[in-house]
Amino acid sequence: MNMSKPIVALMYDFDKTLSPKNMQDYGFMEGLGVSSKEFWDTCTKMTKDYQMDSILAYMYLMLEKGRGKYMFRREEFQKLGKSVKLFPGVTTWFDRMNEYCDSKGLVCEHYLISSGLKEIIEGTEIADRFKEIYAAEFLYDEDGLAKWPAMAVNYTSKTQFLYRVNKGVLDVTEQSKLNRYVPEDERRIPFRNMVYFGDGDTDVPCMKLTKLNGGHSIVVYQKEKEVAERLINENRANFARKANYSKGSALEKTVKAIIDGIAATEVIKAMEG
Secondary structure, three states, X not given: OOOOOOEEXXXXXXXXXXXXXXXXXXXXXXXHOOOHHHHHHHHHHHHXXXXXXHHHHHHXXXXXXXXXXXXXXXXXXXXXXXXXXXXXXXXXXXXXXXXXHHHOOOEEEEEEEEEEEHHHHHOOXXXXXXXXXXXXXXXXXOOOEEEEEEEOOOOOOOHHHHHHXXXXXXXXXXXXXXXXXXXXXXXXXXXXXXXXXXXXXXXXXXXXXXXXXXXXXXXXEOOOOHHHHHHHHOOOOOEEEEOOXXXXXXXXXXHHHHHHHXXXXXXXXXXXX
16 A cells, blocks of 8 residues: 655746746846847747747847857856746745645645746746756757757647656656556646646646646736636636735635645545545
């Protein structure tokens, strides 16, 4: 009999989900001396002109625009992460969720699944709170300089990482185990024990996949909640909550209620077993 505690996976987008803006809009843009609008407008134009993946476009543009202004080593990107702002309560959120899950006989794990840059995320104050960070990443040459994308994570490719968390196949180079059939109840973290946090249309595939498989999806918003409400009405997400992770917030109460439900289901399943 397996006596290990059931696991809850809380999975997050980063830009505009844990942080108010795109991560490049902080220290990186300031160093370039260009506006956020100018950078992202150029990125959008490149995407259309060259029929290019939008993630590859912004990675190319970071290197191109930053030439002569940044030494693009991993540690330089990580320094940029120190300027990234987070929503209220994010820094203490992880400990609170861990403690609450533990009080319910569960283990809580946190995963980041982002189209942003892994190296910048590694420099933020919350980087060590995640079991895995899945995000875009550069390949570095023998001098330690970024030269080519090693990983590009767009809104559809994000979904593979949900299955990696689900099956416990966390190594991105491992494909055979990921594609092998495993009954849902035998997977490391069943979808019913998964919660996905996103902010908008680019999170729809992940939110929908989590929700359809019995998990929960939460769309967070800052001021305007029209997009969040539309995603609820379109059956893409379970809940829309303000991006406030503080103790006692509506978001915290919602996630604790979800955890309560997961704990109750695990008790019933243990009885059946």
